[in-house]
Amino acid sequence: MRPLQAKINLSALKHNFGVVRGHAPQSRTIAVIKANGYGHGMLRVARALEAAEGYAVLNVGEAVALREAGFKQAILLLEGFFSADELPTLAEHRLASVIHCQEQIEMLEMAGLPVKINVFLKLNSGMNRLGFRPEAFGAALQRLQAARSVGQITLMTHFACADEVQGIAAQLACFDRLATGLDAPRSLANSAAILRFPQAHGDWVRPGIMLYGSSPFADTSAVSLDLKPVMTLTSAIIGLQDLPAGEAVGYGATFRAEQPTRAGIVACGYADGYPRHAPTGTPVLVNGQRSRILGRVSMDMLCVDLTGISGAGIGSPVVLWGEGLPVEEIAAAAGTISYELLCALAARVPVVEV
Template identity: 55%
Template sequence: MSRPLVAQVNLSALRANLAKARECAADAQLLAVVKADAYGHGIKRVLPALAKADGLALLELDAAVALREQHYARRILLLEGFFSDHELPEIAARRLAVVVHHVQQIEMLEAATLPRPIEVFVKVNTGMNRLGFRPGEVHAIVDRLSQTASVAVLRLLTHLARAEEEDGLREQLEAFEEACQGLPYPRSLANSAGVIRYREVGGDYVRPGIMLYGSSPFPYDTAEMLGLTPVMTLKSAIIAIQDLKPNESVGYGGIYTAARAHRVGVIACGYADGYPRHAPNGTPVLVCGKKVRTAGRVSMGRTARAVRDDRGRQSRYRALTFTHVHRRYRRRRLHRLESRQGAERARRIPHPCRRRSHRRRQIPQPRRLRHRRLRGQERVPVAAW
């Protein structure tokens, strides 16, 4: 029998989040970011829900090729460009756009003989300090690429590091404007945070990522405050209940000690399933629609939670580690959890929570939960990914 752990993807929520991004940046072309297998949601599964995007952006050449083989005809942007000159013929044949961020890539383009020229986004380093050319180098780089036969179209791109901070955002926008002054090429600045602040950021192309999957790109504004709906739901079951006496501890290292006699439930979900390994005591989870807290250290396959005394001894309680709750069920006082809540307590971004949790196996829903299943919500069996 498989473990009682299942990930569900709500395609209706994804469409709604895409519409929200479109609303924020109505004047720009929208490239939906689907890197890391659509943040763990599965590119093949979410592709129909992204039909209204103007294109896609990702990291992996093989994933881009797979999309073309599925007859996806719109723009596909490789956010890290290419790593070898051997990839260039495939990129040209598949009509892929690339980000160019270092001189070696330019040298490869200059030396290449391709069946058709490539669309290039020149990346400007305005403060992220990971990829891109310094502002003072941009004009020379653009001049060099504009004379390269392998380059068809040029565009300018940067990545916002601190879009939630007024000073940080202003500094990056000023650096980008100074670097690109006088260059008549379309521009792309906005990631998810920039999309929400599009009136200040602007640009011809936007690249929403984490917001499409229902997480806030800001540290202080929740997804609900921004009108976003989490797309993935991770569900499991309590597989055991232990009665703790005062001063007894739970799990590795005994970091949780019971101050009084109470019960803890053990959930079949651990860090191997995408739940944050460093989530501390008190991280929230839903059990039968009630919010409870972690008790002890998260292990590879299990997590202990404090269980209210009125829960009895049955072990098949449904537990939701992160989820969304539709409006119609809020009146039933079901708490809303996001992957960000667990990730924030572990001082991590929520992406890894989704990347691994999507691999969990499908299980039948208990009869009492079937009426809560929402339109557009689909189970995610292992074989589908």
């Protein structure tokens, strides 16, 4: 059997949920488990986070799968429903929906549903992605309050720069200006805001990346935030090459040895979800010792430097990210973010719970 696998540490997942609780003890938690639980397995993550009061997913299919698996918590559709045909399913399975455009309100006004649907009315407070602009927010709220198919209304926004130097001040001020005096629950904080801006915690927090043990901040490590990696991507050395000085390795000959170099071939490539654009020098652990990638990542394999790695040979264990090697480091080397790497884990990679 090919040695590549992703190990999912459920104890670490529960620990990270405890960090959320510690930062926002007065708020209820909607655990964001879209994108197949950020690559960790949606149902697996939901089971481990049964203490959460709610889950957030992308679409109706994911939400129904949670209900059919027996989960009773609130379930929120982060992009809402996409057609009126989905509304009966929302009512049947008691699914909550983000409302971000006039067309969704019109569908609700026209629907004759047997039960009311809880909604999260989204304010576009500055991200300019989804949501009602401030001048349209009040009218949207009034229409939802009058709609017979609408139950509880929660006021919601999403921060664009909670992980950046500029922070959330302008967006929070916009939200507070419109929400002041309104008797409705509030949901604002993503992982970065949970950790840095307690004034934005509100009634519901929406942790995502921090649950999976990765820092939402480029300048702050997960370890310093007491977050533990949940996914560890491991493999092994399956081939060896001794490169004389001047010889290259891999497609495009992008790495050429300046001195005699012992290279190891690892069973992992971009078809498994490892970033093809990770350059020479991207860190890797071999036999628990820090080393580096050499040359271009292939579809099924990549090459690592074994020079000076004691005891390295065929079968030596390799950690590509996770325990002992933060996924943020790999992402930074590859010019991306940890979210992308975790979500990109390929279906062909075996997943085991530890």
